Amino acid sequence: MHKSALLGLVMSLAALPLQAESLKTEKVTLDMQTLASGLNHPWAMQFLPDGSLLVTERAGSMRYISKTGVKSDVIQGLPAVHAQGQGGLLGLVLDPDFAKNQTIYFSFSEPRDGGVNATAVASAILDGQTLKQVKVIFRQAEAIDSNYHYGGRLVFSPSGELFITLGDRGSRRDGAQELSGHFGKVVKVNKDGTPAAGNPFADRADAKPDVWSYGHRNIQGAAVHPQTGVLWTHEHGPQGGDEINIPAAGKNYGWPVITYGEEYGGGVIGQKTKAGLEQPLHLWVPSIAPSGMSFYTGSQINGWQNNLLIGSLKFGQLVRLELTGDKVSHEERIRIGARIRDVQAGPDGSVYLLTDEDDGKLLRLSPQ
Incomplete structure (x- = not known):
């Protein structure tokens, strides 16, 4: 078959209607379609101006997925990542001026000398199948030998500063209470990685000037409220005690002093409440x-x-939460049948999900 004819066949097949599974929810019945498969533990996605997606895979790859589900080759130019355990290529966000500067930001577990690693964030210019001018703008201060609790979600504030979520790395939970380091923190930086103006601890010699909030365990969800412009996050508890917070400047969210979870296999961790420490907005036990x-x-x-x-x-x-102001008024659990790593509302009004599997999938939920 001639090369051009073969290409045409491939593109026409990619555009064929996708098989849809009917998904009944409380409010509406949706079509759930597998738009793409064969992804290696995808972790994060962002929509590009043309409606296609940019996706990270934890093993250390980044690629495009077209609106019809066609996957590109791996994008070149990524730095080395420590792809072990929960580590690898993680969060992703577009620069607010992406249409002009083609700049993206991504988080990853960065290998360092001596067999240790830590969460890092880099910026790069996305030029087709290549990342150019890759620059690490943030490095977690403490590098240790651990494969757990990297955090790694990235989100821009309405005024253009970057929030970075950081985990306690599993074995250093007490560090979440120490302002002198980055364990268990939300940090807020400018696009070049310098501390954002107005950070709450900027004038304290015993604190990192980029810290925004602390006392977190492992934040793997972050989004800015579309009406208030305020950051919302959720984090993993230990055995029980996952929680949603609205991290405010300088506030302490308690881990590991307070938690609604317990040690794996049983055992008390701290207490549930303590004066001066923030209670979760919503929790799961x-x-x-x-x-x-x-x-x-x-x-x-x-x-x-x-x-x-x-x-x-x-x-x-997929967990759907109805809100009344800053309170959760109703929760619906929608069975998808696979580990959901990322959720994004698309520009077409559909909801897109990434499944965390060896054969990871991009799913699209749309009204029938």
């Missing part, structure tokens, strides 16, 4: 293992407007 977070602002899925959507790794669910 038992844990759902939350990952990914997006506010739905489209009009196509009736009844979901301004709802908060969160993936569940443990139960293979």
Whole structure:
């Protein structure tokens, strides 16, 4: 077959209607389609101006997925990543001026000398199949020999500063209470990685000037509320005690002094409340293992407007939360049947999910 004819056949096949599974929810019945498969533990996605997606894979790859589900070759130019355990290529966000500067930001577990590693964030210019001018703009201060709790979600504030979520790395939980380091923190930086103006501890000699909030365990969901412009996050508890917070400047969210979870296999960790420490906005006991977070602002899925959507790794669910102001007024669990790593509301009004598997999938939920 002639090369041009073969290409035409491939593209026509890619555009064929996808098989859809009917997904009944409280508000509406949706079509769930597998738009793409064969992804290696995909972790994060962002929509590009043309409607295609940019996707990270934890093993250390980044690629495009077209609107019809066609996967590109791996994008070249990524730095080395420590792809072990929970580590690898993680969060992703576009520069607010991406249409002009083609700049992206991504988080990853960075290998360092001596067999240790830490969460890092880099910026790069996305030029077709190549990343150019790759620059690490942030490095977690403490590098250790651990494969756990990297955090890694990235989100821009409405005024253009970058929030970075950081885990306690598993074995250093007490560091979440120490302002002198980056364990268990949300940090807020400028695009070049310098501390953002107005950070709460900038004038303290015993604190990192980029720290925004602290006392977190492992934040793997972050989104800015579409109406208030305020950051919302969720984090993994231990055995029980996953929680949603609205991290405010300088506030202490308690880990590991307070938690609604317990040690794996049983055993008390701290207490549930303590004066001066923030209580979660919403929590899950038992844990759902939350990952990914997006506010739905489209009009196509009736009844979901301004709802908060969160993936569940443990139960293979999409969790839909109705909000009344800053309170959760209703929760719906929608069974997907696979570990959900990321959730994004698309520009077409559909909801897109990434499944965390060896044969990871991009799923699209759209109204029938």
